[in-house]
């Protein structure tokens with residue numbers, strides 16, 4: 001029986017690297033994969049998943065209106081697929097996560113979703129909410145805070161390097177940056193706006 005996986009983490013924990021490695025593992029055995037990424041992420045050009053260590057692959061795009069079940073079904077008829085991989089899966093809608101459970105249960109294709117658990121406000125994304133609820137396997141990909149603890153929170157910093165945690169969940173083309181920190185240093189940064197909390201040193 002195929003299963004639905006959710007590989008979740010904070011920022012910069014190597015999600016895309018892990019996705020590309022998994023896809024490669026199938027392909028080197030002569031098997032076929034289909035990779036999706038969110039249309040919102042155009043860091044590496046349209047329809048591409050790229051890792052920070054230099055690996056990349058072309059990918060189909062999804063947005064909130066994409067019928068993933070239909071697209072996967074059509075692709076699967078043209079070329080039988082052995083695995084579906086989705087990057088930026090925090091941006092999936094509830095309906096799309098439901099479609100992926102159908103891909104797993106009715107088309108019997110394993111589906112590997114990679115994404116952030118929470119946004120910079122510490123709130124679940126819609127896609128992450130339903131993947132946490134419905135996936136067969138939950139796998140945490142870990143990265144570390146400057147203090148050495150597991151970094152499970154994402155901080156958004158404005159152009160001046162100050163943290164803030166209100167406003168829209170997704171901002172495109174702003175001057176802000178995102179860093180991953182542990183929960184202790186997340187709240188410390190939010191409450192005190194303290195650079196020491198963010199970088200582990202006085203600025």
Ligand SMILES: [Zn+2]
Nearest residue numbers: 145147182185
């Ligand atoms: Zn920390």
